Amino acid sequence: MGWIKRNLFFVVGGSIALVLLGGAGFYIYQGYSKNSDASGKLADIYSTLKQLADEKPGPGANNAQLAKDQEKQLKDWIHSTSGYFLPISPIPDGNVTSERFAAALRRTLAQLTKDAQASGVMLPPEYMFSFDAQKPLMQFAAGSLDPLAQQLGEVKAISELVFSAQVNSLDSIQRVHVSDDDINGPQSDYAQMQPFTNDMAILTPYVISFRSFSPEIAKVICAFANSSNEFIVHSINVEPASNDGGTDQSVPQGMPMGAYPNQMPGNPGNPAYPGYPPATPGYPPALRGYPGYPPATPAPQVPVSARGGLQTVLKEQLLRTTMEVEIVKLLPNN
Numbered sequence: 001m002g003w004i005k006r007n008l009f010f011v012v013g014g015s016i017a018l019v020l021l022g023g024a025g026f027y028i029y030q031g032y033s034k035n036s037d038a039s040g041k042l043a044d045i046y047s048t049l050k051q052l053a054d055e056k057p058g059p060g061a062n063n064a065q066l067a068k069d070q071e072k073q074l075k076d077w078i079h080s081t082s083g084y085f086l087p088i089s090p091i092p093d094g095n096v097t098s099e100r101f102a103a104a105l106r107r108t109l110a111q112l113t114k115d116a117q118a119s120g121v122m123l124p125p126e127y128m129f130s131f132d133a134q135k136p137l138m139q140f141a142a143g144s145l146d147p148l149a150q151q152l153g154e155v156k157a158i159s160e161l162v163f164s165a166q167v168n169s170l171d172s173i174q175r176v177h178v179s180d181d182d183i184n185g186p187q188s189d190y191a192q193m194q195p196f197t198n199d200m201a202i203l204t205p206y207v208i209s210f211r212s213f214s215p216e217i218a219k220v221i222c223a224f225a226n227s228s229n230e231f232i233v234h235s236i237n238v239e240p241a242s243n244d245g246g247t248d249q250s251v252p253q254g255m256p257m258g259a260y261p262n263q264m265p266g267n268p269g270n271p272a273y274p275g276y277p278p279a280t281p282g283y284p285p286a287l288r289g290y291p292g293y294p295p296a297t298p299a300p301q302v303p304v305s306a307r308g309g310l311q312t313v314l315k316e317q318l319l320r321t322t323m324e325v326e327i328v329k330l331l332p333n334n
Contacts, residue, residue: 085330091156131189203326235323
């Protein structure tokens with residue numbers, strides 16, 4: 001304590017020096033932190049400037065020439081894809097009058113029916129390909145000829161693609177209403193949808209129903225994908241054909257199972273059962289039991305031995321397919 005009193009000025013000066021040294025160290029630390037932050041921001045700015053300088057177009061580059069080159073590339077791409085957006089020609093083409101459309105409609109429907117027969121595709125009886133309302137007409141609603149001609153061309157294009165896949169049968173093609181005459185046709189000819197228009201194109205929906213096996217379904221999808229016209233398969237629903245209440249067309253209606261055509265009523269021979277041939281052994285069991293025929297004798301049961309080989313896990317069956325397809329029609333400015 002006595003030493004401090006004797007050296008009071010030295011102790012006070014040393015304390016002040018220590019405080020000043022601490023303040024100087026803190027100031028230097030703050031300055032170092034600020035310099036580090038500024039150095040990091042400068043590095044980021046330099047990296048951004050370098051990235052911008054390397055981009056095309058960018059500062060110092062021949063941007064005008066680069067813009068011309070990119071415009072040429074875009075036009076070349078549009079030209080290369082134009083082959084997939086070819087419009088479907090209306091039927092008839094050009095100036096459409098009632099007389100021209102009526103003649104073209106009958107001619108096109110007859111040709112489609114022949115094409116279906118040539119491809120082995122069954123059609124509903126007297127099928128008009130969704131034009132039942134227009135088939136008997138010679139004069140059509142005002143303003144409907146051009147839309148009807150366009151739809152006739154589109155229905156023809158869709159039918160030909162389905163025929164090319166050789167499906168078993170075409171059940172229906174549904175289109176949207178475009179004419180006041182459509183209210184007189186069966187509603188099964190029309191899809192409950194409307195065309196959609198955006199900045200580039202008009203999308204017109206159609207609904208197609210056909211029966212086939214799974215390979216033919218794949219062929220139909222491939223036919224739409226490879227078409228020169230732009231088709232979009234919007235949705236597809238596949239179910240067993242037996243679920244829609246259809247009948248097996250391979251068995252004539254009204255003929256009993258096991259009977260032969262020459263054993264049906266209308267052939268003379270058996271007075272006890274008019275219309276059937278004489279009762280003789282050897283006729284199928286389905287006819288035995290009628291008056292004048294020998295009683296049915298059950299066939300002997302022959303044991304069937306188990307057969308080796310692979311077990312069947314997948315059995316192909318007839319399928320009914322409902323497909324919604326949209327046709328893309330580019331607007332004139334595209």
